[in-house]
Amino acid sequence: MNLKIAIVTDIHHGKDSASKKGESALTLMAAFASFVADNKPDLVLDLGDRISDMDPETDLELEREVNAAFVPIRELAPVFHICGNHDRDFLSVAQNEEIFGQTLRNQVHDVEGIRVVLWRADTVISRPLGFNCPDSDIAWLAEVIAAADRPLLIASHVPLSGHSQIGNYYFQRNPEYSTYPQGERIREVLRASKVPTVCLAGHVHWNTLTTIDGIPHLSQQSLTESFVMSAESGAGKPCGSFGLLHFTADTIDYQVLGADAFRCILPLAQTERRWYPPMGNFSELADHSERQARIAAFQSQAQAAQ
Numbered sequence: 001m002n003l004k005i006a007i008v009t010d011i012h013h014g015k016d017s018a019s020k021k022g023e024s025a026l027t028l029m030a031a032f033a034s035f036v037a038d039n040k041p042d043l044v045l046d047l048g049d050r051i052s053d054m055d056p057e058t059d060l061e062l063e064r065e066v067n068a069a070f071v072p073i074r075e076l077a078p079v080f081h082i083c084g085n086h087d088r089d090f091l092s093v094a095q096n097e098e099i100f101g102q103t104l105r106n107q108v109h110d111v112e113g114i115r116v117v118l119w120r121a122d123t124v125i126s127r128p129l130g131f132n133c134p135d136s137d138i139a140w141l142a143e144v145i146a147a148a149d150r151p152l153l154i155a156s157h158v159p160l161s162g163h164s165q166i167g168n169y170y171f172q173r174n175p176e177y178s179t180y181p182q183g184e185r186i187r188e189v190l191r192a193s194k195v196p197t198v199c200l201a202g203h204v205h206w207n208t209l210t211t212i213d214g215i216p217h218l219s220q221q222s223l224t225e226s227f228v229m230s231a232e233s234g235a236g237k238p239c240g241s242f243g244l245l246h247f248t249a250d251t252i253d254y255q256v257l258g259a260d261a262f263r264c265i266l267p268l269a270q271t272e273r274r275w276y277p278p279m280g281n282f283s284e285l286a287d288h289s290e291r292q293a294r295i296a297a298f299q300s301q302a303q304a305a306q
């Protein structure tokens with residue numbers, strides 16, 4: 001088993017904003033193409049939000065410009081795209097499929113002993129409700145997990161961990177836009193996996209590792225994000241994040257290069273262990289009052305002995 005994947009996410013080609021340097025996206029994509037040439041991955045993943053949406057006509061043009069940036073990369077390795085919410089604000093899945101020349105529906109690809117699951121669950125955000133993950137996407141994922149006979153890498157735009165957004169520029173005060181409201185059901189589906197399983201997402205514009213039921217959930221920083229940049233580290237500059245995920249027989253080595261660097265190395269075997277289901281609430285445990293009574297008795301004995 002030896003699988004190397006290069007990852008780019010949240011390219012956000014478009015106008016600069018307070019926190020995103022969208023005007024640097026195409027220059028950074030040229031650098032990403034060199035990164036792919038240097039690292040020779042088996043495949044390349046784009047986890048979505050390729051553009052910062054404006055209107056239907058502008059968005060089509062922006063997506064076409066991003067596709068042009070992927071043309072030289074496709075000569076180096078197969079590239080798989082996933083749509084993010086910004087790719088879907090004004091554009092349909094079919095329009096994105098036409099531009100990127102591939103299906104953007106759920107798919108699996110077996111590569112180098114790993115099953116790469118492209119979980120392209122719906123990423124439309126409706127305001128003020130947020131995301132909605134259709135039952136059909138959850139059922140599809142459950143079938144893939146039930147049939148798995150090798151390690152799974154589950155790639156999606158939206159993170160599935162439900163991890164804390166404290167400190168996140170976009171999501172600390174908007175956590176309902178950071179994940180699916182069906183998160184508990186999705187994690188129940190993931191928990192049933194009997195094989196080593198890793199989840200990878202974009203969307204939240206920061207690098208994280210969160211372990212849920214023994215499953216590592218990774219999120220990767222945006223190519224053009226700048227909210228994490230302090231004055232010392234170059235405020236106002238894009239992160240230029242390029243991810244590299246390397247599976248070997250024993251380990252998963254995930255690193256993100258760029259101004260917001262990240263790295264973790266995990267034992268692969270550990271990712272197939274499912275944890276105990278969480279115990280009940282302490283206040284509802286049967287022996288709670290008995291335990292308190294024993295502590296009180298001990299304390300009064302101790303006091304009497306003084």
Ligand SMILES: [Fe+2]
Pocket residue numbers: 010012049084203204205222
């Ligand atoms: Fe994004």
